[in-house]
Amino acid sequence: MSLYHPALLLTGVLLTALGLLGLSLQLGWRKNASRRPHHILFFAVCAGVVVCLALAFAVGQRWWALLPALALLLLMPRTRPGRAGHWRLALACAFAYGLGAWGAW
Known part of the structure; x- marks a missing residue:
C-alpha cells in the first residue's frame, strides 16, 4: 500500500463528513453553527484531492x-447554497470522487 492510499481514504472520509454536514444544513438543523465547519471541510476536501493527485502522480x-x-469541487462556489443545484453538484462531486478514487487505487 502506497502513501496515497491512506490519503485517498482520508479525503473520502472528509468528503463524507462534508456531505453529511451539508445535508444537516439543507434540512435546517444547526444552521448558524455549522456554516463555518462546512466551509472548512470543503477547503480540506479540495486540498485532500490535490494532495491525492500529487501523490498518485x-x-x-x-x-x-x-x-x-x-x-x-471547484465549480461548487458558483452554486447557491440551499438550492437544488448546490446539492446536486455535491452529489456529483461525491460520485466523481468515488469513481476517481477507485480508478486511482
Missing part, C-alpha cells in the same frame, strides 16, 4: 482519474 498511478472530482 509521484508514484505513477492514474492521477488523472481524480481530475473530474477536482473540477466539480
Whole structure:
C-alpha cells in the first residue's frame, strides 16, 4: 500500500463528513453553527484531492482519474447554497470522487 492510499481514504472520509454536514444544513438543523465547519471541510476536501493527485502522480498511478472530482469541487462556489443545484453538484462531486478514487487505487 502506497502513501496515497491512506490519503485517498482520508479525503473520502472528509468528503463524507462534508456531505453529511451539508445535508444537516439543507434540512435546517444547526444552521448558524455549522456554516463555518462546512466551509472548512470543503477547503480540506479540495486540498485532500490535490494532495491525492500529487501523490498518485509521484508514484505513477492514474492521477488523472481524480481530475473530474477536482473540477466539480471547484465549480461548487458558483452554486447557491440551499438550492437544488448546490446539492446536486455535491452529489456529483461525491460520485466523481468515488469513481476517481477507485480508478486511482
